[in-house]
Amino acid sequence: xxxxxxxxxxxxxxxxxxxxSGQAALPKTKNAKIxxxxxxxxxxxxxxxxxxxxxxxxGECSGDPxxxxxCSYTSKDIAEGSAAFSSVNGKVAxxxxxxxxxxxxxxxxxxxxxxxxxxxxxxxxxxxxxxKRAYPKAKKLGAGYSVSGKGKSYMYVTAIDGxxxxxxxxxxxxxxx
Numbered sequence: 001x002x003x004x005x006x007x008x009x010x011x012x013x014x015x016x017x018x019x020x021s022g023q024a025a026l027p028k029t030k031n032a033k034i035x036x037x038x039x040x041x042x043x044x045x046x047x048x049x050x051x052x053x054x055x056x057x058x059g060e061c062s063g064d065p066x067x068x069x070x071c072s073y074t075s076k077d078i079a080e081g082s083a084a085f086s087s088v089n090g091k092v093a094x095x096x097x098x099x100x101x102x103x104x105x106x107x108x109x110x111x112x113x114x115x116x117x118x119x120x121x122x123x124x125x126x127x128x129x130x131x132k133r134a135y136p137k138a139k140k141l142g143a144g145y146s147v148s149g150k151g152k153s154y155m156y157v158t159a160i161d162g163x164x165x166x167x168x169x170x171x172x173x174x175x176x177x
Contacts, residue, residue, distance in 0.1 A: 026073050027083050028057035032115040034123070034168055036135060037147045037155035040095045041083070041116060045153055045172045049087040052095075056083070066090045079103075080111035081124065088174065096169040099124045107166045116168075124166065128159035 031042035038044060043052045049065040059071035070086040079100040086094045097116055099107040109124040117123035120134040131145065132138060138145035144158035144167075152173025160166050 025058075026075050026080060026112045027055075027059075028112075029055055031055070032112075032117065034097075034116055034118045036118055037149035037153060037170065040097055040168055040170055043085055043092055043095045045092055045095070045149075045170060047092045049090050049092065052085055052087070052092050056085075059084075063087075075100075075111060077111075079108050081109055081113040083113065088172075093172045093174060094170065096167060097124065099164075099166040107161065107164060122165070124168070126165050127163060128157070128165055131157055131165060 027041055029041045033042070034040050042055050047055075049069050053059065053061060053065075053071055056071070056073065059073045061069060061071040063069035065087065067090065068086070068088055069090075070084060072082065072084040074082040077100070079102045081098050081100040083097045084094075085092050085096070097113050099109045099113070102108050107125070113124055115123075118134065120130075122131050122134060128145070135145070135147050138147045138157070141156065142158075143160050143162075144156055147155045147157070149155065149170075154171055154173065156167075156169045156171065157165055158167045158169075
């Protein structure tokens with residue numbers, strides 16, 4: 001359990017620490033829905049890598065789309081946040097959106113990611129207590145809550161400060177052991 005928590009935290013925080021220069025803009029999607037625990041911004045687990053890349057527009061992509069690949073999206077202003085997805089065997093295995101950090105290392109959200117929300121109106125920056133009320137079966141895990149999906153998949157919602165949501169991450173269940 002501890003290893004899983006550390007892997008999740010490293011992925012979420014790693015996406016936030018990407019350098020702003022050379023990164024692609026935030027996702028250009030009209031679908032800003034978060035479907036707990038199925039999809040983020042129209043990208044579902046198992047979607048083909050190339051289709052996911054088309055849904056979110058040009059990102060900074062690396063790896064082999066048919067094997068292991070990933071795309072990251074970060075605005076020039078890191079305070080606007082970041083988004084990413086990765087694939088295993090050519091199919092999406094993780095999807096995440098993360099709040100940005102301002103120069104004082106405080107979590108903030110503005111720009112396109114501010115539109116991403118669940119059917120209950122929960123998005124980045126909302127109180128984790130609101131999420132817990134909307135998803136009472138969510139289980140406490142490290143700095144956030146996990147909601148089980150189909151098979152081994154799950155969505156992990158973090159609130160590093162313990163109060164406000166700073167990331168939504170969807171996993172297919174093959175990562176982190």
